[in-house]
Amino acid sequence: MSLRLYLFIMTALTALCWLAFIYVSRLVNPETTNATGFFLFYLSLFFSLIGAAAIIGFLVRFVFLAHELAMAKVKIAFRQSFLFSGFVVALLALLAHGLLNWLNLIILIVGLSALEFFLLNYGNHSVIASDRRERSNLTDGE
DSSP: OOHHHHHHHHHHHHHHHHHHHHHHHHHOOTTTOOHHHHHHHHHHHHHHHHHHHHHHHHHHHHHHOTTSOHHHHHHHHHHHHHHHHHHHHHHHHHHHTTOOOHHHHHHHHHHHHHHHHHHHHHHHHHHHHHHHHHHHHHHHHO
16 A cells, blocks of 8 residues: 555545544533443544544654654554554543542553553564574575
8 A cells, every 4th residue: 555545545534533523522412321422432532533643643753754664654653643542532531430630640651651662572572583583594594
């Protein structure tokens, strides 16, 4: 898939997600809705934020970090937009239930930071492992 096609599809789907979020937020009355209404609200917000943050994150990386490959920028931007959207939705859910305090905020930040660290290391180890397999295949063939 070309970069232009990716950006077009991502922008179109993000616009649809934002339209769905606006529709759900106008349809759902927080005082009378059940768990399904809240689930749809948070889910539509989550997907809308993922799309918007992925596009913005990619464009910022594309402008300021020109030395990286475009595909690497797309993967990083999407991963970080997923974590950012989860952070925002979790904050709003905690706030809605009256559970947002400094301790919960710190736990959420530490947990998401650990997840990001794990995902960074997991990606590096898989690359290192594939490099080792290629090197061993080269030495075995000689």
